[in-house]
Amino acid sequence: xxxxxxLARAVERYRAEVAxxxxxxxxxxxxxxxxxxxxxxxxxxGHLTTSAFVLSPDHAQVxxxxxxxxxxxxxxxxxxxxxxxxHLSAAREAVEETGVQGLILHxxxxxxxxxxxxxxxxxxxxxxxxxxxxxSRGEPAHVHHDLQYLFLADxxxxxxxxxxxxxxxxxxxxxxxxxxxxxxxxxxSQVQRP
Numbered sequence: 001x002x003x004x005x006x007l008a009r010a011v012e013r014y015r016a017e018v019a020x021x022x023x024x025x026x027x028x029x030x031x032x033x034x035x036x037x038x039x040x041x042x043x044x045x046g047h048l049t050t051s052a053f054v055l056s057p058d059h060a061q062v063x064x065x066x067x068x069x070x071x072x073x074x075x076x077x078x079x080x081x082x083x084x085x086x087h088l089s090a091a092r093e094a095v096e097e098t099g100v101q102g103l104i105l106h107x108x109x110x111x112x113x114x115x116x117x118x119x120x121x122x123x124x125x126x127x128x129x130x131x132x133x134x135x136s137r138g139e140p141a142h143v144h145h146d147l148q149y150l151f152l153a154d155x156x157x158x159x160x161x162x163x164x165x166x167x168x169x170x171x172x173x174x175x176x177x178x179x180x181x182x183x184x185x186x187x188x189s190q191v192q193r194p
Contacts, residue, residue: 051077
């Protein structure tokens with residue numbers, strides 16, 4: 001993978017084919033133009049993450065995790081790690097955090113690496129234990145540029161949560177995305193079930 005060129009292509013294609021007119025992705029595009037190492041988690045003001053919206057085949061349920069650090073239910077995801085394509089990084093996070101089996105990329109992607117959504121969001125710094133107010137690992141408040149992908153899996157199969165990062169993994173009604181990822185939920189209403 002040629003990270004910078006592949007990211008540039010994914011973002012350009014997303015803006016041309018998927019993004020709403022109000023999605024400018026200004027900070028992400030500025031960091032890309034400046035040559036920031038977005039594949040490194042110590043790059044600020046932001047760096048790349050990937051996440052997975054894992055749906056039941058009927059699109060009625062979505063697989064969510066109860067995140068240990070953030071303290072709320074979210075889609076599985078994490079900092080980008082080396083992979084042949086961005087969606088494979090998202091898939092790896094979903095499998096690692098939930099133990100989901102039989103994960104397949106949703107046909108919406110037509111086998112490609114086009115993000116379903118790109119969400120740049122603020123992340124608070126992490127104070128070390130016992131020293132409030134000081135960032136851990138030199139990590140100040142920053143931005144995650146999250147490339148989000150759709151997957152399908154069978155909700156009847158057993159899940160195994162990765163307890164170092166998540167309290168639980170569970171299938172929830174897809175409407176739960178209203179609070180977590182409203183843009184993705186709105187787009188899902190236009191996605192055909194396979």
